[in-house]
Amino acid sequence: MKARKIKNITMTFVISLFAGICLLPLFLVLYYLLKNGLSSLNLEFFINNPKPFGETGGGMANAIAGSFIVVGLASIIGIPIGLFTGIFLTEYKNSKLSDIVRLLSEVLQGLPSIVIGIIAFSWIVKKMGHFSALSGAIALSFMMIPIIARSTEEVLLLVPDSLKEASLALGAPKWRTMFSIILKTASSGVIGGVLSSIARVAGETAPLLFTAFGNRFFSTNILKPMSVLTLQIFDYARSPYDELHKQAWAGAIVLVLIVLLISLLSRVFVRKLSKGVK
Amino acid sequence: MLEITIRVEDLSAWYGNIKVLKSIKLSVASNSVTAIIGPSGCGKTTFVRCINRLHELNTSARIEGKIFLNGSDIYEMDAMKVRREIGMVFQKPNPFPTMTVAGNVLAGYTLNGIKLRKEEADEIVENTLKKAALWDEVKDKLNLPGTELSGGQQQRLCIARAIAVKPKVLLFDEPCSALDPVATGKIEDLIRELKTQYTIIIVTHNMQQAARVSDFTAFLMLGELIEFDRTEKIFTNPSNKLTEDYITGRFG
Amino acid sequence: MRIGKFYSSDNIYSFILYLFGLFLILLVIGIFSELVINSFPSIKAFHFSFIFKGVWDPARNEFGALPFIFGTLITSFLAILISTPLALGTAILLDEYLSGAFSNIISSLIELLSAIPSVVYGLWGIFVLVPVIRSFEQFLYLHLSFIPFFNSPPYGVGILSAVLILCIMIIPYTVSVSKEVLKLVPSDQKEAGYALGATKWEVISKIKIPYVRSGIFAGIGLSLGRALGETMAVTMVIGNRNAIPKTLFDPANTLASVIANEFSEATSSLHISSLIELGLLLFIITFIVNFIIRIILRRISFKK
Numbered sequence: 001m002k003a004r005k006i007k008n009i010t011m012t013f014v015i016s017l018f019a020g021i022c023l024l025p026l027f028l029v030l031y032y033l034l035k036n037g038l039s040s041l042n043l044e045f046f047i048n049n050p051k052p053f054g055e056t057g058g059g060m061a062n063a064i065a066g067s068f069i070v071v072g073l074a075s076i077i078g079i080p081i082g083l084f085t086g087i088f089l090t091e092y093k094n095s096k097l098s099d100i101v102r103l104l105s106e107v108l109q110g111l112p113s114i115v116i117g118i119i120a121f122s123w124i125v126k127k128m129g130h131f132s133a134l135s136g137a138i139a140l141s142f143m144m145i146p147i148i149a150r151s152t153e154e155v156l157l158l159v160p161d162s163l164k165e166a167s168l169a170l171g172a173p174k175w176r177t178m179f180s181i182i183l184k185t186a187s188s189g190v191i192g193g194v195l196s197s198i199a200r201v202a203g204e205t206a207p208l209l210f211t212a213f214g215n216r217f218f219s220t221n222i223l224k225p226m227s228v229l230t231l232q233i234f235d236y237a238r239s240p241y242d243e244l245h246k247q248a249w250a251g252a253i254v255l256v257l258i259v260l261l262i263s264l265l266s267r268v269f270v271r272k273l274s275k276g277v278k
Numbered sequence: 279m280l281e282i283t284i285r286v287e288d289l290s291a292w293y294g295n296i297k298v299l300k301s302i303k304l305s306v307a308s309n310s311v312t313a314i315i316g317p318s319g320c321g322k323t324t325f326v327r328c329i330n331r332l333h334e335l336n337t338s339a340r341i342e343g344k345i346f347l348n349g350s351d352i353y354e355m356d357a358m359k360v361r362r363e364i365g366m367v368f369q370k371p372n373p374f375p376t377m378t379v380a381g382n383v384l385a386g387y388t389l390n391g392i393k394l395r396k397e398e399a400d401e402i403v404e405n406t407l408k409k410a411a412l413w414d415e416v417k418d419k420l421n422l423p424g425t426e427l428s429g430g431q432q433q434r435l436c437i438a439r440a441i442a443v444k445p446k447v448l449l450f451d452e453p454c455s456a457l458d459p460v461a462t463g464k465i466e467d468l469i470r471e472l473k474t475q476y477t478i479i480i481v482t483h484n485m486q487q488a489a490r491v492s493d494f495t496a497f498l499m500l501g502e503l504i505e506f507d508r509t510e511k512i513f514t515n516p517s518n519k520l521t522e523d524y525i526t527g528r529f530g
Numbered sequence: 531m532r533i534g535k536f537y538s539s540d541n542i543y544s545f546i547l548y549l550f551g552l553f554l555i556l557l558v559i560g561i562f563s564e565l566v567i568n569s570f571p572s573i574k575a576f577h578f579s580f581i582f583k584g585v586w587d588p589a590r591n592e593f594g595a596l597p598f599i600f601g602t603l604i605t606s607f608l609a610i611l612i613s614t615p616l617a618l619g620t621a622i623l624l625d626e627y628l629s630g631a632f633s634n635i636i637s638s639l640i641e642l643l644s645a646i647p648s649v650v651y652g653l654w655g656i657f658v659l660v661p662v663i664r665s666f667e668q669f670l671y672l673h674l675s676f677i678p679f680f681n682s683p684p685y686g687v688g689i690l691s692a693v694l695i696l697c698i699m700i701i702p703y704t705v706s707v708s709k710e711v712l713k714l715v716p717s718d719q720k721e722a723g724y725a726l727g728a729t730k731w732e733v734i735s736k737i738k739i740p741y742v743r744s745g746i747f748a749g750i751g752l753s754l755g756r757a758l759g760e761t762m763a764v765t766m767v768i769g770n771r772n773a774i775p776k777t778l779f780d781p782a783n784t785l786a787s788v789i790a791n792e793f794s795e796a797t798s799s800l801h802i803s804s805l806i807e808l809g810l811l812l813f814i815i816t817f818i819v820n821f822i823i824r825i826i827l828r829r830i831s832f833k834k
Binding site: 004008011012014015016019021022023025026028029032033036084087088091092097098100101104105106108110111112114115116119121122123142145146149173174175178199202203204206209210213230233234237238245248249252255259260263 | 540554622627698786794
Binding site: 095160162163165166169170171172173176177180181184185 | 385391
């Protein structure tokens, strides 16, 4: 009995130790992020474009704008496709076809993002003959589609069947029932799922390496290469210039803030859903 | 001779391989209340769901036989049209949570893409809620979400929603089983009033309710129609022994 | 079977929905085919020996995938090995030992970890983790180089750094899934254990954890899938050497990291084709791992 008691206390200690080890990196990452990046986070950073290597005073204006453009374009493409795929999975829930689609959607979701980059390169960059923001956006949209499809289906299934039947009993067509009743009732959950997919791709770098490719100058032309925050951080981190390292940290702070904000917003919407659907 | 609104001819229904209704034959008189009673699992709910063609929503569902609404075979009609003529009120009140009280009343129009002018809409809301004996209680709450009413009020709202599109027939599937006795009484009174304008079929497991509210009663057991007659006859002098056993509580 | 007539707008609706379903199927099939077609030159040149060859030399147009298969598998599995007990311990702590509010705060913090983009971990890895590892390696090299295992120049970048950073990145997944399933254990199971005189640890280890075995395994599966495909953070700290690492401190490359490194500058078409074949291999490995996990999960929950 004494041995068991000792074991109990020991394990309590071990578990606390393990948990502490898990949380340590979080604090270390955030600490160094702030320590190394805050000093470079000034107005210049947001307004200026990169200066020639080694010069001080450059900024990441082009990268920040580029991130918004590429992620925005990816959303325009990916959200409707993801939504309708989710609706398909919900309407035809028990059919063989939807089983196949669901399976393949999981396969797509599990695909490493660099492979998606290869595909977008093959299908679009090669055909166009050069890198472009558009190819990067398409790569990101491929990543968004399965995430949105799955979360949409999950959320739509939470809406009670009785609402669907009440709508059909009034003579409504299936599509009106889906859009005016089911989707509307689950709307905050759907939005939450969409937001979380945006947060996910906003932080991606690999699929953009050989699609959007990056650009040292400010550009809003989606048919040309474009700078994106994640790519810029990657490039600067590997460069030999201290000044650029500092900017990489600053960029990382901005990136983390953007991603965290969108994730938080997503969480808010999902919580609204559980209150609304009783 | 009574006018017939719904005529059911040799109706059989399946869920997959399980036959849940066996050759049902009956006629529902206009402006009457017909109760469908029977032990659990006898097919009462399936029966009414065949009438407004909700049964076919289930992918493994199948029917044989014919159902006529005022002479037209409902299976030769557009399903949506059938459902606009034959409304349904469900067991658990199910107002739409994303619509206001007024919005719920008008749901039959909005969900069918019918645009109403504001005056028209307001008029329909007021008249329908009055017919559903709900106007006085909710006239100040028209802009609240439909789900913020009490259970009994929600059910009357669902009834209002069903009658707002002016159907010929109203199907009630155990409409009071989720309600307290006071709310139940109000709904039973309402059903008696509504029969002057609509033909009503009500499924109920409560025999006293059937006796109070209906003109005709159909007794179903294991998917078969055992007996169908005027309510007083069924409850005082049933022809079939099974009916008698059920009425007197020997099983069910 | 008698079906009534259908409203034509619903027919259009069904048709559109089927199109989207079809689109997804075609997309995934298309992705796989594109990878295969573009790998043909490399497959034709090297056949199956591609998988077993340990040499990757763009200059001589000789390409073999073994260093990267090895790099991918060893970093991922080591990361799972180290992170799983840590994550499980944290999940147990959050579920059993900490009170509601405190537990929720820490859970949220851990979820925060999973939201941090990979490139930020890579940045931190280069400038914070790697110098520490380098000092650690220097120390070992200085004092213990007679042991072959530590007889590696102390670069700092290498398998160890990659494994550590992968651990940090995948722990949140295992923690959140494990915590969720631990919460679901009915309290009467726990109480039965306590009633029999078991200690807290015994209730946890012998009753709760076996009960949620499949959930925890699913969490591990999720983490493994993530680790296999992780590109940026790994490529920034693994040292980018195209050879099979011999020790924990050797630089190396994974399938994902070598593609990230060389793709945009690949010159010969054979080089590009081989890189794409690596991508195909990565697709297949990830697919097989997910498939195996799904089968095991079905077995485990079936046994219940």
